[in-house]
Amino acid sequence: MEERLQQIVKIFPKNLQMTIGNALKRYHATEEIRLRKDKPLAFNIAGKEWFLRWDGEMTEQKENGILITEHEINELLAAAGRYSVYAFHEEVRRGFLTINGGHRIGLCGRAVEENGQIKTLHHISGCNIRIAREQKGCADGIMPYLFEKGRLCHTMIISPPGGGKTTLLRDIVRQISDGTTAVPQTVSVLDERGEIGGGGMLELGIHSDILEGCSKKEGIMLLLRSMRPQVIAMDELADSADFSAVWQACHAGVTILCTVHGTDQVQWQIDPKWESFRTGHLFQRFIVLEGKQRAVKLYDGQLQKIDFN
Amino acid sequence: MLTWIGATMIVLTTALTGMYLLWQQKRRAEELGASKRALNLLKNQISFLAVPLDEAMASSAFHAEGTIGAVFQEVSHALTEGMGSAEELWTSAWLKRKGESTFSAEDMQAFLSYGKTLGYLDKEQQRSGIDLLLYYLEEAEKEQRERIQKQGRLYHSVGIMSGLLIVMILL
Incomplete structure:
Protein backbone atom coordinates (compact mmCIF):
# COMPACT_ATOMS: atom_id res chain seq x y z
CA MET A 1 0.00 0.00 0.00
CA GLU A 2 1.11 3.55 -0.74
CA GLU A 3 2.88 5.31 2.12
CA ARG A 4 0.28 8.11 1.96
CA LEU A 5 -2.61 5.69 2.51
CA GLN A 6 -0.76 3.97 5.33
CA GLN A 7 -0.87 7.29 7.17
CA ILE A 8 -4.66 6.94 7.28
CA VAL A 9 -4.61 3.31 8.44
CA LYS A 10 -2.16 4.19 11.23
CA ILE A 11 -4.55 6.59 12.96
CA PHE A 12 -7.38 4.05 13.27
CA PRO A 13 -7.76 2.01 16.47
CA LYS A 14 -5.88 -1.31 16.29
CA ASN A 15 -9.06 -3.42 15.94
CA LEU A 16 -10.00 -1.57 12.73
CA GLN A 17 -6.61 -1.14 11.08
CA MET A 18 -6.54 -4.34 9.06
CA THR A 19 -10.11 -3.98 7.75
CA ILE A 20 -9.57 -0.33 6.80
CA GLY A 21 -6.22 -1.12 5.17
CA ASN A 22 -7.69 -3.88 3.04
CA ALA A 23 -10.66 -1.72 2.05
CA LEU A 24 -8.41 1.17 0.97
CA LYS A 25 -6.28 -1.22 -1.07
CA ARG A 26 -9.34 -2.66 -2.74
CA TYR A 27 -11.47 0.46 -3.31
CA HIS A 28 -9.09 2.87 -5.05
CA ALA A 29 -11.79 5.45 -5.72
CA THR A 30 -12.46 6.08 -2.01
CA GLU A 31 -12.77 9.81 -1.50
CA GLU A 32 -13.81 10.01 2.14
CA ILE A 33 -14.18 7.88 5.24
CA ARG A 34 -16.82 9.03 7.69
CA LEU A 35 -17.02 8.05 11.33
CA ARG A 36 -20.15 8.98 13.27
CA LYS A 37 -20.82 8.06 16.87
CA ASP A 38 -23.03 4.94 17.18
CA LYS A 39 -23.44 4.78 13.40
CA PRO A 40 -21.85 2.51 10.80
CA LEU A 41 -18.47 3.38 9.28
CA ALA A 42 -19.08 4.89 5.86
CA PHE A 43 -16.90 5.07 2.74
CA ASN A 44 -17.62 7.60 0.05
CA ILE A 45 -16.58 5.90 -3.16
CA ALA A 46 -16.89 7.92 -6.38
CA GLY A 47 -19.58 10.11 -4.85
CA LYS A 48 -21.69 7.32 -3.31
CA GLU A 49 -21.78 6.40 0.36
CA TRP A 50 -21.29 2.74 1.31
CA PHE A 51 -20.99 1.02 4.68
CA LEU A 52 -17.97 -1.16 5.42
CA ARG A 53 -18.57 -4.65 6.85
CA TRP A 54 -16.14 -6.52 9.11
CA ASP A 55 -15.35 -8.91 6.23
CA GLY A 56 -14.11 -5.96 4.17
CA GLU A 57 -17.07 -5.89 1.77
CA MET A 58 -19.12 -2.76 1.13
CA THR A 59 -22.86 -2.78 1.76
CA GLU A 60 -25.80 -0.42 1.46
CA GLN A 61 -27.47 -2.06 4.50
CA LYS A 62 -26.62 0.16 7.45
CA GLU A 63 -27.30 -2.61 10.00
CA ASN A 64 -24.47 -4.72 8.49
CA GLY A 65 -21.84 -1.98 8.74
CA ILE A 66 -19.14 -1.68 11.42
CA LEU A 67 -20.62 0.32 14.27
CA ILE A 68 -18.39 3.15 15.49
CA THR A 69 -18.26 4.06 19.19
CA GLU A 70 -17.35 7.38 20.77
CA HIS A 71 -14.27 5.72 22.24
CA GLU A 72 -13.05 4.74 18.76
CA ILE A 73 -13.54 8.29 17.49
CA ASN A 74 -11.55 9.62 20.45
CA GLU A 75 -8.78 7.09 19.88
CA LEU A 76 -8.60 8.05 16.21
CA LEU A 77 -8.41 11.75 17.02
CA ALA A 78 -5.72 11.22 19.65
CA ALA A 79 -3.61 9.34 17.11
CA ALA A 80 -4.32 11.91 14.37
CA GLY A 81 -3.21 14.64 16.78
CA ARG A 82 -0.07 12.59 17.51
CA TYR A 83 -1.10 12.44 21.18
CA SER A 84 -0.27 16.13 21.37
CA VAL A 85 -3.49 18.06 21.85
CA TYR A 86 -1.51 21.21 22.66
CA ALA A 87 0.14 21.18 19.22
CA PHE A 88 -3.13 21.00 17.29
CA HIS A 89 -5.34 23.20 19.45
CA GLU A 90 -5.70 25.89 16.76
CA GLU A 91 -6.61 23.35 14.07
CA VAL A 92 -9.22 21.71 16.32
CA ARG A 93 -10.66 25.14 17.03
CA ARG A 94 -11.05 25.64 13.29
CA GLY A 95 -12.68 22.23 12.95
CA PHE A 96 -10.09 20.12 11.22
CA LEU A 97 -6.81 18.27 11.57
CA THR A 98 -4.42 17.49 8.74
CA ILE A 99 -2.31 14.36 8.99
CA ASN A 100 0.82 13.36 7.07
CA GLY A 101 0.03 12.74 3.44
CA GLY A 102 -2.21 15.83 3.30
CA HIS A 103 -5.37 14.02 4.39
CA ARG A 104 -7.75 16.37 6.14
CA ILE A 105 -9.96 15.23 9.01
CA GLY A 106 -13.03 17.44 9.47
CA LEU A 107 -14.50 17.46 12.97
CA CYS A 108 -17.97 17.82 14.39
CA GLY A 109 -18.93 17.98 18.03
CA ARG A 110 -19.86 20.54 20.65
CA ALA A 111 -18.42 24.00 20.06
CA VAL A 112 -17.46 26.35 22.89
CA GLU A 113 -17.92 29.97 21.87
CA GLU A 114 -16.35 33.06 23.41
CA ASN A 115 -16.93 36.59 22.11
CA GLY A 116 -18.68 35.24 19.05
CA GLN A 117 -15.74 33.04 18.09
CA ILE A 118 -15.29 29.30 18.44
CA LYS A 119 -12.82 28.70 21.27
CA THR A 120 -12.63 24.93 20.94
CA LEU A 121 -14.53 21.79 19.98
CA HIS A 122 -15.12 18.94 22.37
CA HIS A 123 -17.25 15.79 22.63
CA ILE A 124 -16.38 15.08 19.02
CA SER A 125 -19.25 13.01 17.64
CA GLY A 126 -18.20 12.63 14.04
CA CYS A 127 -15.32 13.11 11.68
CA ASN A 128 -14.74 12.97 7.98
CA ILE A 129 -11.39 11.84 6.60
CA ARG A 130 -10.84 13.33 3.15
CA ILE A 131 -8.26 11.35 1.25
CA ALA A 132 -5.73 13.58 -0.49
CA ARG A 133 -5.16 12.58 -4.09
CA GLU A 134 -2.19 13.20 -6.26
CA GLN A 135 -3.20 13.16 -9.92
CA LYS A 136 -0.15 14.11 -11.85
CA GLY A 137 -1.14 15.46 -15.22
CA CYS A 138 -4.73 16.43 -14.32
CA ALA A 139 -3.89 20.03 -15.29
CA ASP A 140 -2.28 19.10 -18.62
CA GLY A 141 -5.24 20.22 -20.75
CA ILE A 142 -5.62 23.58 -19.07
CA MET B 1 49.27 -17.63 54.55
CA LEU B 2 45.87 -18.72 53.20
CA THR B 3 44.19 -17.13 56.19
CA TRP B 4 45.70 -13.75 55.34
CA ILE B 5 44.76 -14.03 51.68
CA GLY B 6 41.18 -14.85 52.70
CA ALA B 7 41.08 -11.95 55.16
CA THR B 8 42.37 -9.52 52.51
CA MET B 9 39.72 -10.72 50.08
CA ILE B 10 36.95 -10.21 52.61
CA VAL B 11 38.11 -6.67 53.39
CA LEU B 12 38.49 -5.91 49.66
CA THR B 13 35.01 -7.21 48.92
CA THR B 14 33.30 -5.18 51.63
CA ALA B 15 35.33 -2.08 50.71
CA LEU B 16 34.33 -2.46 47.05
CA THR B 17 30.70 -2.95 48.08
CA GLY B 18 30.88 0.32 49.97
CA MET B 19 32.37 2.05 46.92
CA TYR B 20 29.70 0.54 44.66
CA LEU B 21 26.91 1.79 46.92
CA LEU B 22 28.46 5.26 46.88
CA TRP B 23 28.79 5.14 43.08
CA GLN B 24 25.10 4.27 42.86
CA GLN B 25 24.20 7.27 44.99
CA LYS B 26 26.35 9.53 42.79
CA ARG B 27 24.86 7.99 39.66
CA ARG B 28 21.34 8.73 40.92
CA ALA B 29 22.27 12.38 41.45
CA GLU B 30 23.67 12.53 37.90
CA GLU B 31 20.57 10.85 36.48
CA LEU B 32 18.32 13.31 38.30
CA GLY B 33 20.35 16.20 36.87
CA ALA B 34 20.25 14.75 33.35
CA SER B 35 16.48 14.26 33.65
CA LYS B 36 16.07 17.90 34.66
CA ARG B 37 18.03 19.10 31.63
CA ALA B 38 16.12 16.81 29.26
CA LEU B 39 12.74 17.87 30.64
CA ASN B 40 13.68 21.52 30.25
CA LEU B 41 14.43 20.84 26.58
CA LEU B 42 11.10 19.08 26.22
CA LYS B 43 9.32 21.95 27.92
CA ASN B 44 10.82 24.44 25.47
CA GLN B 45 9.88 22.31 22.49
CA ILE B 46 6.29 22.10 23.72
CA SER B 47 5.68 25.58 25.03
CA PHE B 48 7.59 27.71 22.51
CA LEU B 49 7.48 25.63 19.35
CA ALA B 50 4.27 23.62 19.99
CA VAL B 51 6.04 20.65 18.43
CA PRO B 52 4.09 17.35 18.64
CA LEU B 53 5.34 14.92 21.30
CA ASP B 54 7.10 12.46 19.00
CA GLU B 55 9.18 15.21 17.39
CA ALA B 56 9.71 17.04 20.69
CA MET B 57 11.00 13.87 22.36
CA ALA B 58 13.20 12.91 19.42
CA SER B 59 14.75 16.35 19.39
CA SER B 60 15.25 16.40 23.19
CA ALA B 61 16.65 12.85 23.16
CA PHE B 62 19.38 14.05 20.83
CA HIS B 63 20.81 16.22 23.63
CA ALA B 64 19.70 14.12 26.59
CA GLU B 65 21.88 11.69 28.54
CA GLY B 66 21.18 8.64 30.66
CA THR B 67 17.94 6.79 31.22
CA ILE B 68 15.68 9.67 30.25
CA GLY B 69 17.42 10.03 26.87
CA ALA B 70 16.76 6.37 26.13
CA VAL B 71 13.13 6.72 27.28
CA PHE B 72 12.59 9.78 25.07
CA GLN B 73 14.08 7.95 22.10
CA GLU B 74 11.96 4.85 22.64
CA VAL B 75 8.68 6.75 23.18
CA SER B 76 9.33 9.01 20.21
CA HIS B 77 9.96 6.05 17.91
CA ALA B 78 6.93 4.12 19.18
CA LEU B 79 4.67 7.19 18.81
CA THR B 80 5.82 7.71 15.22
CA GLU B 81 5.05 4.08 14.49
CA GLY B 82 1.61 4.46 16.09
CA MET B 83 2.29 1.70 18.63
CA GLY B 84 0.07 3.09 21.37
CA SER B 85 -0.94 6.16 23.34
CA ALA B 86 1.67 8.49 24.83
CA GLU B 87 0.82 7.41 28.38
CA GLU B 88 1.03 3.69 27.60
CA LEU B 89 4.36 4.05 25.82
CA TRP B 90 5.85 6.31 28.49
CA THR B 91 4.80 3.92 31.27
CA SER B 92 6.11 0.85 29.49
CA ALA B 93 9.44 2.55 28.66
CA TRP B 94 10.02 3.43 32.34
CA LEU B 95 8.89 0.07 33.70
CA LYS B 96 11.28 -1.65 31.29
CA ARG B 97 14.17 0.26 32.89
CA LYS B 98 13.07 -0.20 36.49
CA GLY B 99 15.81 -2.67 37.40
CA GLU B 100 18.56 -1.04 35.33
CA SER B 101 18.48 2.56 36.51
CA THR B 102 19.58 4.01 39.82
CA PHE B 103 16.32 5.92 40.32
CA SER B 104 14.47 5.25 43.57
CA ALA B 105 10.91 3.92 43.69
CA GLU B 106 9.77 7.47 44.49
CA ASP B 107 11.56 8.84 41.39
CA MET B 108 9.92 6.19 39.23
CA GLN B 109 6.54 7.08 40.69
CA ALA B 110 7.09 10.77 39.84
CA PHE B 111 7.98 9.90 36.22
CA LEU B 112 5.00 7.56 35.88
CA SER B 113 2.59 10.14 37.30
CA TYR B 114 3.83 12.71 34.81
CA GLY B 115 2.98 10.27 32.01
CA LYS B 116 -0.69 10.54 32.88
CA THR B 117 -0.78 14.15 31.68
CA LEU B 118 1.44 13.57 28.67
CA GLY B 119 0.11 15.06 25.46
CA TYR B 120 -3.60 15.39 26.04
CA LEU B 121 -3.75 18.71 27.85
CA ASP B 122 -3.22 22.20 26.44
CA LYS B 123 0.14 23.95 26.28
CA GLU B 124 -0.25 25.72 29.61
CA GLN B 125 -1.12 22.54 31.44
CA GLN B 126 1.66 20.63 29.72
CA ARG B 127 4.06 23.22 31.05
CA SER B 128 2.61 22.93 34.56
CA GLY B 129 2.95 19.14 34.42
CA ILE B 130 6.63 19.39 33.48
CA ASP B 131 7.23 22.11 36.08
CA LEU B 132 5.81 19.88 38.79
CA LEU B 133 8.11 17.04 37.80
CA LEU B 134 11.06 19.45 37.56
CA TYR B 135 10.35 20.71 41.07
CA TYR B 136 10.41 17.14 42.38
CA LEU B 137 13.65 16.39 40.53
CA GLU B 138 15.28 19.58 41.78
CA GLU B 139 14.49 18.74 45.40
CA ALA B 140 15.48 15.09 44.98
CA GLU B 141 18.82 16.02 43.40
CA LYS B 142 19.55 18.55 46.13
CA GLU B 143 18.82 16.01 48.86
CA GLN B 144 20.88 13.39 47.08
CA ARG B 145 23.92 15.64 46.72
CA GLU B 146 23.71 16.62 50.39
CA ARG B 147 23.47 12.98 51.35
CA ILE B 148 26.54 12.13 49.27
CA GLN B 149 28.49 14.94 50.87
CA LYS B 150 27.50 13.87 54.36
CA GLN B 151 27.72 10.12 53.95
CA GLY B 152 30.36 9.76 51.22
CA ARG B 153 33.19 8.94 53.60
CA LEU B 154 30.86 6.78 55.66
CA TYR B 155 30.35 4.40 52.74
CA HIS B 156 34.14 3.96 52.41
CA SER B 157 34.81 3.48 56.09
CA VAL B 158 31.78 1.25 56.74
CA GLY B 159 32.89 -0.90 53.79
CA ILE B 160 36.39 -1.39 55.20
CA MET B 161 35.32 -1.61 58.86
CA SER B 162 32.65 -4.20 58.20
CA GLY B 163 35.25 -6.28 56.33
CA LEU B 164 37.65 -6.02 59.27
CA LEU B 165 34.86 -6.92 61.68
CA ILE B 166 34.00 -10.05 59.70
CA VAL B 167 37.68 -11.01 59.60
CA MET B 168 38.04 -10.52 63.36
CA ILE B 169 34.96 -12.62 64.05
CA LEU B 170 36.16 -15.36 61.74
CA LEU B 171 39.64 -15.37 63.22
Missing part, protein backbone atom coordinates in the same frame (compact mmCIF):
# COMPACT_ATOMS: atom_id res chain seq x y z
CA MET A 143 -1.98 24.59 -18.58
CA PRO A 144 -1.39 26.31 -21.96
CA TYR A 145 -4.44 28.54 -21.37
CA LEU A 146 -3.13 29.88 -18.08
CA PHE A 147 -0.52 31.98 -19.90
CA GLU A 148 -0.95 35.26 -21.72
CA LYS A 149 1.93 36.58 -23.81
CA GLY A 150 4.16 34.03 -22.12
CA ARG A 151 3.28 35.24 -18.64
CA LEU A 152 1.37 33.18 -16.10
CA CYS A 153 -2.03 34.73 -15.27
CA HIS A 154 -3.44 35.35 -11.80
CA THR A 155 -5.66 32.27 -11.55
CA MET A 156 -8.48 31.27 -9.26
CA ILE A 157 -9.96 27.77 -9.04
CA ILE A 158 -13.60 27.59 -7.95
CA SER A 159 -15.60 24.51 -6.95
CA PRO A 160 -17.88 23.15 -4.22
CA PRO A 161 -16.19 21.22 -1.36
CA GLY A 162 -14.66 17.97 -2.56
CA GLY A 163 -14.66 19.20 -6.15
CA GLY A 164 -10.95 18.63 -6.73
CA LYS A 165 -9.64 22.19 -6.30
CA THR A 166 -6.62 21.25 -4.24
CA THR A 167 -5.71 18.34 -6.52
CA LEU A 168 -5.78 20.64 -9.55
CA LEU A 169 -3.91 23.43 -7.77
CA ARG A 170 -1.22 20.93 -6.70
CA ASP A 171 -0.68 19.78 -10.27
CA ILE A 172 -0.58 23.33 -11.63
CA VAL A 173 2.01 24.23 -8.99
CA ARG A 174 4.07 21.17 -9.84
CA GLN A 175 4.01 21.93 -13.57
CA ILE A 176 4.90 25.62 -13.13
CA SER A 177 7.66 24.77 -10.69
CA ASP A 178 9.11 22.05 -12.93
CA GLY A 179 8.56 24.16 -16.06
CA THR A 180 6.66 21.53 -18.01
CA THR A 181 4.76 24.17 -20.05
CA ALA A 182 7.03 27.21 -19.85
CA VAL A 183 10.19 28.36 -18.10
CA PRO A 184 10.30 27.04 -14.52
CA GLN A 185 9.23 29.60 -11.94
CA THR A 186 9.86 29.90 -8.23
CA VAL A 187 6.61 29.04 -6.50
CA SER A 188 6.00 29.74 -2.82
CA VAL A 189 3.21 27.54 -1.56
CA LEU A 190 1.28 28.95 1.38
CA ASP A 191 -0.06 25.70 2.78
CA GLU A 192 -2.16 26.86 5.72
CA ARG A 193 -3.67 23.45 6.42
CA GLY A 194 -0.82 21.23 5.18
CA GLU A 195 -3.07 19.78 2.48
CA ILE A 196 -1.25 20.95 -0.64
CA GLY A 197 2.15 19.46 0.16
CA GLY A 198 0.91 16.73 2.52
CA GLY A 199 3.88 17.17 4.85
CA GLY A 200 6.33 16.63 1.98
CA MET A 201 4.59 13.50 0.70
CA LEU A 202 3.00 15.14 -2.35
CA GLU A 203 5.12 16.41 -5.20
CA LEU A 204 5.10 20.15 -5.79
CA GLY A 205 8.03 20.45 -8.16
CA ILE A 206 11.68 21.30 -7.86
CA HIS A 207 11.34 25.08 -7.54
CA SER A 208 8.70 25.14 -4.80
CA ASP A 209 9.09 26.44 -1.26
CA ILE A 210 6.40 25.50 1.23
CA LEU A 211 5.26 27.55 4.21
CA GLU A 212 2.97 25.47 6.40
CA GLY A 213 0.48 26.35 9.13
CA CYS A 214 0.50 30.10 8.57
CA SER A 215 -2.49 32.39 7.92
CA LYS A 216 -2.80 34.01 4.48
CA LYS A 217 -2.24 37.52 5.80
CA GLU A 218 0.93 36.73 7.72
CA GLY A 219 2.17 34.14 5.23
CA ILE A 220 1.93 36.33 2.13
CA MET A 221 3.91 39.14 3.76
CA LEU A 222 6.52 36.70 5.04
CA LEU A 223 6.94 35.08 1.63
CA LEU A 224 7.16 38.41 -0.19
CA ARG A 225 9.83 39.64 2.20
CA SER A 226 11.91 36.52 2.50
CA MET A 227 11.50 34.14 -0.43
CA ARG A 228 11.34 36.42 -3.50
CA PRO A 229 8.66 34.27 -5.16
CA GLN A 230 7.49 34.62 -8.75
CA VAL A 231 4.26 32.81 -7.94
CA ILE A 232 2.39 32.38 -4.65
CA ALA A 233 -0.07 29.49 -4.47
CA MET A 234 -2.64 29.02 -1.70
CA ASP A 235 -5.74 27.04 -0.92
CA GLU A 236 -9.25 28.10 0.08
CA LEU A 237 -9.62 31.83 0.50
CA ALA A 238 -12.38 32.19 3.05
CA ASP A 239 -12.89 35.59 4.65
CA SER A 240 -12.30 39.26 3.88
CA ALA A 241 -8.86 39.16 5.52
CA ASP A 242 -7.75 36.45 3.07
CA PHE A 243 -9.11 38.39 0.09
CA SER A 244 -7.45 41.57 1.25
CA ALA A 245 -4.08 39.78 1.65
CA VAL A 246 -4.37 38.37 -1.87
CA TRP A 247 -5.28 41.83 -3.21
CA GLN A 248 -2.05 43.18 -1.74
CA ALA A 249 0.02 40.33 -3.16
CA CYS A 250 -1.44 40.82 -6.64
CA HIS A 251 -0.08 44.36 -6.54
CA ALA A 252 3.33 43.27 -5.31
CA GLY A 253 4.39 41.86 -8.64
CA VAL A 254 3.87 38.16 -8.01
CA THR A 255 1.39 35.88 -9.71
CA ILE A 256 -1.33 34.41 -7.52
CA LEU A 257 -2.78 30.92 -7.79
CA CYS A 258 -5.61 30.23 -5.37
CA THR A 259 -8.82 28.32 -4.77
CA VAL A 260 -12.20 29.24 -3.30
CA HIS A 261 -15.41 27.43 -2.53
CA GLY A 262 -18.17 28.30 -4.96
CA THR A 263 -20.47 26.85 -7.57
CA ASP A 264 -20.27 29.03 -10.64
CA GLN A 265 -19.44 32.57 -11.63
CA VAL A 266 -22.92 33.71 -10.57
CA GLN A 267 -22.01 33.33 -6.90
CA TRP A 268 -18.76 35.20 -7.12
CA GLN A 269 -20.36 37.99 -9.09
CA ILE A 270 -22.70 38.85 -6.21
CA ASP A 271 -20.50 38.16 -3.18
CA PRO A 272 -19.22 41.46 -1.69
CA LYS A 273 -15.88 39.85 -0.86
CA TRP A 274 -15.25 39.71 -4.60
CA GLU A 275 -15.97 43.37 -5.23
CA SER A 276 -12.39 44.56 -5.53
CA PHE A 277 -11.41 41.65 -7.73
CA ARG A 278 -14.41 42.07 -10.01
CA THR A 279 -14.06 45.81 -10.48
CA GLY A 280 -10.29 45.65 -10.74
CA HIS A 281 -10.34 42.70 -13.17
CA LEU A 282 -7.43 41.46 -11.18
CA PHE A 283 -7.75 37.77 -11.86
CA GLN A 284 -7.19 36.84 -15.46
CA ARG A 285 -8.29 33.22 -15.29
CA PHE A 286 -11.11 31.52 -13.41
CA ILE A 287 -11.26 27.74 -13.47
CA VAL A 288 -14.66 26.37 -12.40
CA LEU A 289 -14.96 22.67 -11.49
CA GLU A 290 -18.48 21.33 -11.62
CA GLY A 291 -20.33 18.17 -10.64
CA LYS A 292 -19.16 14.68 -9.85
CA GLN A 293 -17.53 14.38 -13.24
CA ARG A 294 -15.54 17.52 -12.40
CA ALA A 295 -16.22 19.22 -15.69
CA VAL A 296 -13.78 22.09 -16.11
CA LYS A 297 -14.88 25.52 -17.34
CA LEU A 298 -12.37 28.28 -17.98
CA TYR A 299 -13.10 32.02 -17.97
CA ASP A 300 -10.90 35.03 -18.62
CA GLY A 301 -10.75 38.21 -16.54
CA GLN A 302 -13.80 39.66 -18.34
CA LEU A 303 -15.71 36.47 -17.42
CA GLN A 304 -15.75 35.36 -21.03
CA LYS A 305 -15.66 31.61 -21.43
CA ILE A 306 -12.49 30.21 -22.99
CA ASP A 307 -12.90 27.04 -25.01
CA PHE A 308 -10.10 24.58 -24.62
CA ASN A 309 -9.15 20.91 -25.32
